[in-house]
Amino acid sequence: MISAYHRPTRITVSLPNILHNYQLLKGLRQRPVFAVIKADAYGHGSLPIAKALEAIEADGFCVAVSDEALELRQADITSRILVLGLTEPQDACLHAQKNIDLTVSSLDWLKKAYDFLKNSSSLPLNVHLKIDSGMGRIGVRDTKEAQAIIDYIKDHQDHLTLAGIFTHYATADSSQANCKNYVENQSQFFKEKIDALHLEGLAHRPIIHQSNTALSFWYPEKTLDAIRLGIGLYGCNPSDGEVTLPSDLPILPALSLTTTLSYVKQLPAGQSISYGATYTTEKDEWIGTLPIGYADGLPRSSTGYQVLIDGHLCPIVGRVCMDQCMVRLPYAMPTGALVTIIGTDPISGQSLSAESLAQYNHTISYELFCGFSPRIPRHYLN
DSSP, rough: OOOOOOOSSSEEHHHHHHHHHHHHHHHHOOEEEEEOOHHHHHHHHHHHHHHHHHTTTOEEESSSSHHHHHHHHHOOSSSSSEEOOOOOOGHHHHHHHTTTEEEEEEHHHHHHHHHHHOOSSSOOOEEEEEBOOOOOOOOOOHHOOOOOOOOHHTTTTTTTEEEEOOOOOOSSSSSOOOHHOOOOOOOHHHHHHHHOOOTTSSSSSSEEEOOOOOEEEEEEEOOOOOEEEEEGGGTTTTTSSSSOOOOOOOOOOOOOOOOOOOOEEEEHHHHHHHHGGGEEEESSSEEESSOOGGGGTGGGGGGOEEEEEEEEEEEEESSSSSSOOEEEESOOOOOOOEEEEEEOOOTTTTTTOHHHHHTTSSSSSHHHHHSSSSSSSSSEOO
């Protein structure tokens, strides 16, 4: 999809805020922090963010798929990169050559990967063993299977290195009692697995990591060798407001979404607006049109959500269209007036968060960010 640079709708990303969030957590926890920049850095733009973080010697990056890692290497990012998802065994040599760490979740995959690696002159392939402690996604649950993977690596250290062992938490972002109990269950499961594994004979001790943003924020005592910082890197509460952020973690939102009024007119009472005629004016009303719609990632269910224009909260009226939407204005505002959908209004100083827009649409900030399409240009504050 083309980026619409000749339209006033834009996303602005504050790189200083991202660096602040990274350095804040790293300084507090005193552990290596891997920045999670999968899915184009949650819609923020992976390459500019990776370059900014590498400039301050970030410890490394996590991505979801191979191509995201390869894109970083092609952009001359040299820091450590871990692919969190599963990859094809026939691509093992490519990842070894590019010094990209891979996730392993089965002995069968490892054997197939080694068949490609054994005749290669590349560096050893770094792998991280994934333990499924309760997410139910990828990962090993059986201790014998995990040990078999480790033993296979011990016997093939000419081309394989166990760089890490890790797990992922499902409920660390919730204050509900059952969710807190589930965190403890996962923690105990992972600890028992690590304690039961025989790691002697490995050339290097693997890093043990389990802390995502939520675990690192609200369960700091469970921080092990490293942290994987995802949504917190971008200045968002991983619980979307359910749990208050720790007072010692004043993270800063990195993304703002703005546009301008493209058209303003007064409509008489009884005039319907947008598809389905779901909104009808009750009196003479000033209606403004915004050049942003659901094709840009503004949820179609945003009807009624209030945006900021010149210090005034103005509700979206009628259905959000593919490319445009309409708002009710308090008076005849000028075309070109700045509209803040996410961010701080420069007139009033009021702010609208990504979390509030996500909650209004019964979703989470993660999904909202990832849904902002490439048609919205990204601009970066350095």
